Structure formats: structure tokens, C-alpha cells
Amino acid sequence: MKIVDIIPTTVSVPLEAPLRHSNGEHWGRFVRTIVEVVTDEGIVGLGEVGGGGEGAELQFKRLKDYLIGHDPFQLEALRYKICNPTASLYNNRLQYMAAIEFACLDIIGQKLNQPVYNLIGGKLRDKISFASYLFFRYENQELGIEEVRTIEQLVRHTRALKERCGFRTHKLKAGVFPPEYELDAYKALAAEFPQDHFRIDPNACWSVEDSIWFAKQIESIRNDYLEDPTWGLNGMRRVREKTTIPLATNTVVVTFEQLAQNVLNPAADVILLDTCFWGGIRACVKAAAICDTFQLGISVHSSGELGIQLSTMLHLAAALPNLTFAIDAHYHQLLDDVIAGGKMEYKDGQIAVPDEPGLGVKLDRDRLQEYAEQFRRQGAYCYDRDSRRPDWYPLLPNDRWADPEVQ
Numbered sequence: 222m223k224i225v226d227i228i229p230t231t232v233s234v235p236l237e238a239p240l241r242h243s244n245g246e247h248w249g250r251f252v253r254t255i256v257e258v259v260t261d262e263g264i265v266g267l268g269e270v271g272g273g274g275e276g277a278e279l280q281f282k283r284l285k286d287y288l289i290g291h292d293p294f295q296l297e298a299l300r301y302k303i304c305n306p307t308a309s310l311y312n313n314r315l316q317y318m319a320a321i322e323f324a325c326l327d328i329i330g331q332k333l334n335q336p337v338y339n340l341i342g343g344k345l346r347d348k349i350s351f352a353s354y355l356f357f358r359y360e361n362q363e364l365g366i367e368e369v370r371t372i373e374q375l376v377r378h379t380r381a382l383k384e385r386c387g388f389r390t391h392k393l394k395a396g397v398f399p400p401e402y403e404l405d406a407y408k409a410l411a412a413e414f415p416q417d418h419f420r421i422d423p424n425a426c427w428s429v430e431d432s433i434w435f436a437k438q439i440e441s442i443r444n445d446y447l448e449d450p451t452w453g454l455n456g457m458r459r460v461r462e463k464t465t466i467p468l469a470t471n472t473v474v475v476t477f478e479q480l481a482q483n484v485l486n487p488a489a490d491v492i493l494l495d496t497c498f499w500g501g502i503r504a505c506v507k508a509a510a511i512c513d514t515f516q517l518g519i520s521v522h523s524s525g526e527l528g529i530q531l532s533t534m535l536h537l538a539a540a541l542p543n544l545t546f547a548i549d550a551h552y553h554q555l556l557d558d559v560i561a562g563g564k565m566e567y568k569d570g571q572i573a574v575p576d577e578p579g580l581g582v583k584l585d586r587d588r589l590q591e592y593a594e595q596f597r598r599q600g601a602y603c604y605d606r607d608s609r610r611p612d613w614y615p616l617l618p619n620d621r622w623a624d625p626e627v628q
């Protein structure tokens with residue numbers, strides 16, 4: 222089989238409301254580039270990558286000239302072609318590699334009439350548990366959705382999400398308000414849902430000392446882990462020395478070389494695998510096996526994916542023996558998806574693993590065109606500027622918090 226075409230389409234899909242985080246704001250939408258890899262046998266595989274917009278499309282147009290004629294079954298050759306590990310220069314290609322790998326696995330699965338999980342070790346679980354992904358967020362007046370700023374609003378939002386999706390693990394995105402306020406918010410959630418599990422992620426914007434202080438305050442909570450409280454391997458190591466709570470990361474251990482460093486001199490206890498960041502589903506399987514060997518925890522990171530990448534996460538999570546945590550997804554924050562049948566559904570905090578051949582998702586052409594048109598109108602955003610605080614920018618350590626009384 223041969224690749225005969227690679228077609229990128231960038232889409233902009235609306236969120237329920239603009240999400241706030243330590244670097245600013247997700248502007249009420251996620252921009253993703255969908256990739257269709259076409260073969261000479263007429264089988265089309267799907268991939269997805271985040272953020273880049275026109276830049277991502279340009280990368281895929283260049284890759285097309287390079288990969289025409291490549292056999293999609295030859296995945297290791299593909300890896301060397303796109304991001305040769307002997308040349309670290311090419312590591313910035315990992316996400317494009319990932320999108321093409323998703324599509325090739327989708328093609329192989331369709332050709333062999335097997336779901337992707339059967340190509341990576343088989344399915345250990347039929348449904349995957351997800352954490353709620355709680356954000357402080359601005360209101361969406363058009364849809365009548367209230368802001369989430371006060372602790373009362375946050376608890377109400379969490380209860381509504383729990384009723385709608387059945388979550389039993391809750392993740393709070395922090396780094397928006399002063400740590401003292403976010404501590405009160407986190408404690409209020411833990412008090413409201415005492416049977417549930419919790420995790421908090423300020424996107425590495427606290428100082429080491431603030432991180433240690435925060436960790437001490439939450440030791441009695443049923444924490445899965447404290448995610449990226451501060452930045453850098455050494456900063457994380459300093460926090461880790463002073464807390465009993467496992468530390469997780471999706472920032473300082475995102476390559477195999479960093480993983481080796483973390484085995485030799487641990488900075489994080491739980492590695493959050495991302496099918497895009499690591500260069501594909503198979504790279505995450507390899508990383509998970511290393512974590513298994515050295516007794517590091519794993520979970521799965523969310524980078525604001527639509528249904529195609531979500532499917533890669535479901536197949537991955539289905540096949541990992543050492544996955545003990547609920548995985549992350551922003552997915553419930555999205556209003557729609559580009560896959561046929563619309564958004565996948567949460568039931569009891571879980572999403573079913575697709576059993577159809579390949580990734581088990583197909584494009585809805587009408588939705589793809591609608592959201593591609595929205596992207597053409599709105600354009601990409603490279604930086605998450607906060608629309609209500611246009612002069613605000615992240616500082617490290619971040620001590621320029623929003624005032625919860627005002628905004």
C-alpha cells in the first residue's frame with residue numbers, strides 16, 4: 222500500500238465558554254488541524270494536531286511531497302523519515318509525526334479489519350475513566366452559561382458536570398487566582414465530594430516555596446497527584462523532597478531523554494502521556510513500558526483534542542496495563558466535534574473504546590466544512606491573550622494573579 226495524498230484541514234470548534242489558565246485564556250474555541258492520509262487502495266486514515274493553524278497546514282503540505290509512496294505499515298521507517306532520533310533538530314516535528322502515525326494506524330486497522338488497540342497489545346478495558354477538567358472560565362452570554370470565578374460557582378459547575386457526565390475524579394486548572402484562593406477552592410471541592418479523587422494543575426506557575434506550602438495544605442485530601450506545581454526538573458525535585466503527594470508532569474518529562482533523566486534522578490512520580498507530544502500512540506506505549514519497569518505512574522494528558530485524537534487516547538488507555546488513574550480530557554468543554562455522529566458520550570465518567578476497525582471514527586463532512594469556515598473567519602491564535610486583561614502576561618513565578626473579587 223502507498224500513501225498518495227495528505228490533506229490538512231484546520232478547524233475552529235467552539236467551547237461552552239472561554240477557559241482561563243495561567244497563561245491567559247483559551248478564546249472560546251479550539252483550533253485543530255485534521256489530516257486525511259489517502260492511500261492507493263482508497264483507504265483514508267485520520268490524524269489530528271493542535272494549535273498551529275496555517276503553520277501546521279504548511280508542515281503537512283511539505284510532508285506530503287516527502288511521504289508520497291510511503292507504505293503506511295512501515296511505521297518505524299516513518300519515524301526515522303520524519304523525526305530521525307539521531308538529529309534532535311527534528312524533535313519539533315514530533316507532533317506532525319504523531320498526526321501521520323494516527324492516520325497510518327487508522328489505515329492499518331481498516332486494512333486488517335482490526336481496531337487500533339489490537340495493533341498495540343489488545344484491549345484490557347472496554348471503557349476509559351476520565352477526570353472532569355474544571356476551569357475558571359468567563360461567561361458565555363449567548364448560551365446563558367454563567368462564569369466560574371467564585372468558589373460557589375465552581376462547586377455548582379462541578380456538581381452539574383458530575384450529574385451530566387458522572388465524573389468521580391476532578392482536576393482543577395489553577396494558576397489564575399492567588400494560591401490561597403485556589404487552595405480554598407480546591408478544599409471546597411474536596412469537602413463537597415468526599416468520595417471522589419482530586420488533582421490540581423497550576424501549569425507550573427508557582428514558585429518552589431509556594432508549591433511546597435500548597436502541597437502541605439492539601440495532604441489530607443484524596444489527591445491523585447499535584448500536577449506541575451512549578452517549572453523545571455530541578456524545581457520539581459525540590460518540591461518532591463518536601464511533600465508526600467505524588468507529583469505529575471506534562472511539561473518536564475515529554476521526551477525519552479527526559480524520561481531517562483527522571484528515572485536516574487526523579488522529579489515526577491506520574492508521567493502524563495500525550496499522544497501528540499510524544500510522537501504518536503506507539504511512542505506512548507513505549508514510554509508507558511519504561512514507566513512500568515521503573516514503577517513510575519502514568520496517566521494521559523489532554524491538549525484540547527477533538528474526537529480523532531480523543532480516539533487515539535481511548536485506544537492507548539485501553540491497552541496500557543499500568544494505567545491506574547482516570548485520564549484527562551477537555552472534551553466536555555467542547556460544544557461540538559467534527560466526527561460523524563457528533564461528540565462521543567460520557568457515561569458514569571467514562572467513554573467507551575471504539576471497537577470499529579482503525580481508530581473507529583469517521584469525519585462528518587458538513588461539520589468539517591462548517592468549522593473550517595469558522596477558522597477562515599476567526600484565524601488562529603498563537604498566544605492565549607486574556608481578553609479582559611489585555612496587558613496581562615505570565616511571569617515566572619507568576620504573582621500577577623487575577624483578583625477573584627473583581628475578575
Ligand code: MG
Nearest residue numbers: 422448449471
Ligand atoms: Mg498539565
